[in-house]
Amino acid sequence: MKNMTNTLLKGVLNLLPMVVSLWIFWSLFASLDELGDFLLRLVGLPTLFTGEGFLLVLLLVFAAGLLFSVSPIVWLYDVIVQQLMRFPLFKTVYGSINDIASLMSQNEENKGQQTVLVKQSNGSYVVGFIMADNAPEPLLAALPEGDWVPVLFQLSYQIAGVTSLVKREDLTVVDWSFEEAMRYSLTAGITSTTEVAAQ
Incomplete structure (x- = not known):
């Protein structure tokens, strides 16, 4: 009985990190795919295959990255952020998320x-x-x-x-x-x- 319990525990401990990691990534993929499908429906386009919405979101994020390399866009975005920072709750939430994102984006x-x-x-x-x-x-x-x-x-x-x-x-x-x-x-x-x- 003890050996069976140890074997079961070993299986759980080895499978759990993989299962949870895959579930998190799949949930993220499904959420972004649903968001992309919603954007496609807004402009009247049909969904042709699973993952189309996810690819659309990636394309939009890439396009945003290109836009933020243009000085006028960066200036306009900073102005909008500064106006929103007047709201204490937004300032707290945005500041925390921005600090984490900045930490992750830094090179080693x-x-x-x-x-x-x-x-x-x-x-x-x-x-x-x-x-x-x-x-x-x-x-x-x-x-x-x-x-x-x-x-x-x-x-x-x-x-x-x-x-x-x-x-x-x-x-x-x-x-x-x-x-x-x-x-x-x-x-x-x-x-x-x-x-x-x-x-």
Whole structure:
């Protein structure tokens, strides 16, 4: 009975990430395809095959990318955004989504993200991430003299984290990629331990 339970659990643990990932991508595809089909119906065009709406949305996004390389379009868009930013709720939601999108769109060499260890008072270390080379000027003006940098301490199993300002001299730089270290922190090290045990 115990072997059967372990085998069932192993099957679930191996299949679940794949099934959930495929379901998320399929849901995204279906939603975008439905949106594209809706746009086609608005202009009176029939749907000829499944995925036509998805291709239309991709084409529109590509066209938007081309338009945003034209200065007048960028200027007009910025004006519209600035007007909408007057509404507090829109400012909060748009600002958060825009920050995430900006983080994702940066190239690896421009991210400036570095994995570090921060020593605690009891001699233990906490994994952190330097997210920017410098802290904001208002914070630097309020802090004592020193080379302060913002360090993110990721909370396990959560998207949220805690940002602390730490002196650069108190950081131990780790030769570990941001993606791998973030994955380690998000899963509290369970993912890495499981992978090592499986080898």
